[in-house]
Amino acid sequence: MNSGWAIRRGCRRPALTLAIAAALFSSLSPATAETWRFALIGDTPYTAYERAELPKMLEAIADHHVEFVAHVGDFKNGQTPCDDQRFADRQQLFNASRAPFVYVPGDNEWTDCARQSCGGYDPVERLQKLRSLFWADGLSLGRKKIALERQPGEYAEHSRFRLGPVLFVTLNLPGDDNHRSKSRDPRPEFLARNPVVVEWLRDSFKLARQEKLAGVVLLFQANPAFPHFNQGLVHDGFRDFLTTLRDETASFSGQVVAVHGDSHINRIDQPMRDAHGRTMRNFVRVETFGYPFMGWTHGVIDSDLPTLFRFENHPWPPRQP
Structure with missing residues (x-):
């Protein structure tokens, strides 16, 4: 904008100053996109090497x-003991994270603990131990903490929290058969x-609709075998969850992301089909790195993107240029 603009418009007053012109241009320009960042990991540490490397990776993250790390x-x-000492070590490790740390339980630390190699524990007793260590209050883990809303009742591992226009939801959905x-x-x-998991899933989508949120991110451990579900061969342990997830995603106007581990195949894809066999375009699956490959996925919420999210994978140790 300059004096030429004013003359062509037939304006007799003094030309706009650069400061006024810049302010006017700013007011007419589209709003600057807002972004929020988070990190996704899982299926680690499995070995002494990974235990030594994970603190370094958390520092890099x-x-x-990032606003938080989700494990x-x-x-x-799945073969090492589920003893109190190992549980306490992981609690200390996660609490040392500089970024807030959100942890969801996996099968290796409770449902598989009945194995003799794991100590022959009662899985339900081990889950109760996890609850006393990792979900004892309404806060995340980490040196800096964020507030979490926990599902009322005994399933304190079920939580949710907001980041920008997105609702993050944690669910106790362990492999390999829930x-x-x-x-x-x-x-x-x-x-x-199982009914409590489904109830928390439905209630969270209801909340997202009520608050007109742009996205929902689900955090759970199991790979529920989306291709089998699409073919009508769903595993009984995941039938209710996947049916509800498909229906809720179909009736949600925003974007849905399911983050899981379990099968140790780092990938970002769109495996969910609707009732007619068509790809659900507002659904994305992110599977974390898993042993023997270590790494993390950088998630970005970008209000300027039609898909709302973008993801970048970071192998560990970082590859040299």
């Missing part, structure tokens, strides 16, 4: 100024927890 379960391998049992008769623990 914090240097990216989607399996903080040990603790249902391969036999015809499901375990009592599964029968008690």
Whole structure:
């Protein structure tokens, strides 16, 4: 904008000053996009090497100024003991994170603890121990903490929190069969927890609609086998969850992201199909790095993107240029 603009408009008053012109241009320009950053990890540490490397990786993650780190379960391998000492070590490790730390339980630290190599523990007792250590109050882990809304009742591992226009939701959904049992008769623990998981899922989508949020991110451990579900071959342990997730995603106007670990295949894709077999375009699956590959996924909420999210994978140790 200059005096030429004023003359062509037939204006007899003095030309706009550069300061006024800049202010006017700013007011007419589209709003600057807002962004929020977070980090996703899972299935680590499995070995002594990973235990030594994870603090270094968490430091590198914090240097990216993320709002929080989410660990989607399996903080040990499936053959080592589920003893109190290991649990306390992981609590100390997660609490040392400079960024707020949100942890979701995996099968290796509770449902698989009945294995003799894991110590022959009662899985339900181990889950209660996890609750007393990791979800004892309404705050995240980490040196800097964020407030979490916990599901009322005994399932304190179920929580949710806002980041910008997005609702993040944690769910206790462990591999490989959601603790249902391969036999015809499901375990009592599964029968008690599964309806609570589905209720928390539905209630969280309801909240997101009420608050007109742009996105929902679900954090859980199990790979629920989306291709099997799409083919009508869903595992019984995940049937209710996946059916509800498909229906809620179909009726949600925003973007949905499901973050899980379990199968150790780092990927970002769109595996969910609707009831007619069509790809659900507002649904994205992010699977974290997992042993023997270590790394983290950088998530960015970008209000200027039609898809709302973008993701970048960071192998660890960082690759040299």
